[in-house]
Amino acid sequence: MYDMPPEISVEADGPLRIITLNRPEALNAVDDALHSGLAALWPRLAADRSARAAVLTGAGKAFSAGGDFAYLAELSRDAELRAKTIAHGREIVLGMVRCRVPVIAAVNGPAVGLGCSLVALSDIAYIAEDAYLKDPHVQVGLVAADGGPLTWPLHTSLLLAKEYALTGAKIPAERAREMGLVNHVVADPLAAALACAKRVLELPEQAVESTKRLLNLHLERAVVATLDYATTAEDLSFQTEAFRSVIARLTADK
DSSP states (O other): TTTTTTTEEEEHHHHHEEEEEGGGTTTTTTTTTHHHHHHHHHHHHHOOTTOOOEEESSSSOBBBBOOOOHHHHHHHHHHHHHHHHHHHHHHHHHHHHHSSSSSEEEESSSSEEHHHHHHHHHEEEEEEEHHHHHHHEEGGOOOOTTTTHHHHHHHSOHHHHHHHHOOOOOOHHHHHHHHTTTSSSEEEEEHHHHHHHHHHSOOOOHHHHHHHHHHHHHHHHHHHHHHHHHHHHHHHHHTTTHHHHHHHHHHHHH
16 A cells, blocks of 8 residues: 555555554664655655544564664665655655644563654554653764654653663663654553544544644644755765764674
8 A cells, every 4th residue: 555665565445544563573673765755655645635634563573673684784885876865765754744633652572762763653553561752863973864852852851861861771661652743552552553543433533633734733743844954964974984884884884
């Protein structure tokens, strides 16, 4: 559905769309195909007039384990791929912020890097008891243009956003709930997210969509104010020796 690559599955259940990150063998780590698909997904979902709610989850054990190391290494070498990826990162952020359809995250396992960002850009988030959030951009020498620093200050205190963005520390499920980065810690996040989506579907469509837009105008203003600086800084960080060294070590260790 929506002409997505195999790395993204979109299923229709009446007016509900179930979106699954679909690289389970790689813990749904983000490669070029998955990243490009995510950039195309949100405007297509918004344009689907029969869609009224969406649930976003990951196949297998993880929501998303972050960036695929081979993909990250290629980004340091290939200027054309890097430019495309930076542009797609911008489209993912703005596409989710502006999408008229409520998106409910079912965080079934670790949500790292872009996976963590997808949770932050969702409208409601349910997380498994043993799952966690983590934004390790700085740890690998990158600026998080589409990561926690872009959105976390609207969800939690600026001090807490700084702590976890600057250190890249794991945020366990219950801690994420306490901080306001997710709504609920549950045993079965997919079941809980589907139940929530069905409650949304029972409500008047125009009221739901306009209320989401009203709330997300606050988020959009913050994102637009910071996104150009963030993407420029991330582009530069992909080209640093510090980033290349970290990725070479991680790739060798793997």
